[in-house]
Amino acid sequence: MHRYIDKAVILIICVFHVFMVRFDINRVDKSYRIAIIGEFYDAISCLKNRADTKIFFRDLLMPNEIAMLHRRIQVAIMLNEKHTFDEIIQKLGVGSTTIRNVKKSLERHGEGYDLIIKRFQKLQDKKDEKRVEAHKRKIIQAPNIRRYAGGGLLADMLNELKIKKK
Numbered sequence: 001m002h003r004y005i006d007k008a009v010i011l012i013i014c015v016f017h018v019f020m021v022r023f024d025i026n027r028v029d030k031s032y033r034i035a036i037i038g039e040f041y042d043a044i045s046c047l048k049n050r051a052d053t054k055i056f057f058r059d060l061l062m063p064n065e066i067a068m069l070h071r072r073i074q075v076a077i078m079l080n081e082k083h084t085f086d087e088i089i090q091k092l093g094v095g096s097t098t099i100r101n102v103k104k105s106l107e108r109h110g111e112g113y114d115l116i117i118k119r120f121q122k123l124q125d126k127k128d129e130k131r132v133e134a135h136k137r138k139i140i141q142a143p144n145i146r147r148y149a150g151g152g153l154l155a156d157m158l159n160e161l162k163i164k165k166k
Contacts (some may be wrong), residue, residue, distance in 0.1 A: 075102040076113040
């Protein structure tokens with residue numbers, strides 16, 4: 001009896017391995033493939049903010065997988081900036097296959113990359129504006145040294161010294 005259970009477990013593992021681990025979307029019926037992909041997009045669109053997105057992708061993907069997706073976006077940015085394959089490989093440490101795949105995607109459609117790059121740039125610009133404003137507030141709150149030439153730099157130095165003394 002025990003031997004049959006072992007064989008059943010091995011059979012289940014083999015079936016799981018064949019159907020789940022080696023799942024190939026191109027081997028399923030087209031309508032089912034479209035439904036699977038559509039449901040995935042619907043699930044992603046349910047995420048409301050950065051916190052939701054972070055929690056979901058942390059559960060869905062391993063850190064290396066997230067890094068790989070991030071690298072693809074970086075590759076798209078560099079290709080849009082007309083960097084060569086060699087420059088991209090040197091800077092990002094990605095393979096030429098990854099660069100070719102991203103380049104094909106950009107040539108075929110690329111709207112997704114363009115969308116994420118533009119929105120991310122806007123987000124970065126807003127963050128930069130906030131940093132500049134915070135820096136300006138810090139300078140304005142500095143002592144009266146500001147009225148002298150180069151006073152802003154001295155005020156920053158004084159603020160840094162205050163922080164270090166604390």
